[in-house]
Amino acid sequence: MDNPIDLETRPDCAVISLNGVTREYVGHGGVVRALDHAAFTIVAGEWVAITGPSGSGKSTLVNLIGCLDHPTSGELKIDNVDVATMSATELDRFRADKIGFIFQQFHLIPYLSALENVMLAQYFHSMTDEAEARAALERVGLGKRAEHLPSELSGGEQQRVCIARALINNPPILLADEPTGNLDAANQTIVAELLQDLHRNGHTIVMVTHDPEMAALAQRKIALSHGKVFCHPVGGPMVTLRR
Numbered sequence: 364m365d366n367p368i369d370l371e372t373r374p375d376c377a378v379i380s381l382n383g384v385t386r387e388y389v390g391h392g393g394v395v396r397a398l399d400h401a402a403f404t405i406v407a408g409e410w411v412a413i414t415g416p417s418g419s420g421k422s423t424l425v426n427l428i429g430c431l432d433h434p435t436s437g438e439l440k441i442d443n444v445d446v447a448t449m450s451a452t453e454l455d456r457f458r459a460d461k462i463g464f465i466f467q468q469f470h471l472i473p474y475l476s477a478l479e480n481v482m483l484a485q486y487f488h489s490m491t492d493e494a495e496a497r498a499a500l501e502r503v504g505l506g507k508r509a510e511h512l513p514s515e516l517s518g519g520e521q522q523r524v525c526i527a528r529a530l531i532n533n534p535p536i537l538l539a540d541e542p543t544g545n546l547d548a549a550n551q552t553i554v555a556e557l558l559q560d561l562h563r564n565g566h567t568i569v570m571v572t573h574d575p576e577m578a579a580l581a582q583r584k585i586a587l588s589h590g591k592v593f594c595h596p597v598g599g600p601m602v603t604l605r606r
């Protein structure tokens with residue numbers, strides 16, 4: 364059953380934790396504080412929706428959690444490792460092992476087939492295994508479309524190729540920035556069902572969304588406003604971990 368987690372007694376359950384994380388950008392107009400002392404914890408197996416108006420810092424937060432960017436100050440731990448302690452090479456390896464990315468813009472290579480696009484993700488794990496790439500495409504219902512180019516696939520099918528690509532190496536964390544932002548209702552339902560399936564299988568999902576229906580699928584919402592984070596703490600009434 365679902366039980367609240369007490370992080371005082373089970374700190375090992377924290378898969379993402381931020382402590383006073385600030386990200387400032389220095390531009391022509393001065394300093395923009397895109398994220399202002401963010402402090403929260405996400406536990407293993409949680410599904411969290413990040414919401415907030417345009418410009419509130421959602422992508423900044425997702426890029427930091429994805430180790431694609433560094434905080435200006437504060438501490439960010441992924442799987443209890445302080446990411447600031449890693450070299451660039453260690454961080455690349457760490458990211459590939461821990462995090463699968465699902466973007467709103469699918470970022471597929473146009474001249475590679477669905478299968479080759481998924482195999483390209485494997486390349487970053489220093490091995491390519493066509494059978495595993497095919498299995499990932501089958502998992503998202505695209506086994507029969509493996510040889511198709513992105514231009515021969517619908518938007519929904521392209522997003523499913525992205526999800527297959529994110530599943531390579533079975534990363535514990537899936538980070539999605541507006542995963543259904545470019546999809547029609549029918550494809551949104553397919554992607555929502557896929558994410559529910561992945562969540563049941565134990566993946567931690569952090570998902571930016573503007574869509575209240577998608578946000579409602581998550582167990583907890585983290586709301587951003589002008590770079591400030593508002594959320595229920597872990598162990599509060601909304602937070603559970605399947606075990």
Ligand code: ADP
Nearest residue numbers: 388390395397416417418419420421422423424
């Ligand atoms: P959201 O994803 O919620 O729309 P962002 O995280 O993209 O918000 O942006 C938060 C704030 O930081 C905005 O004011 C935006 O203009 C600013 N910002 C984002 N990226 C940069 C950048 N590379 N350089 C300067 N300012 C940026």
Ligand code: MG
Nearest residue numbers: 418421422423
């Ligand atoms: Mg954004």
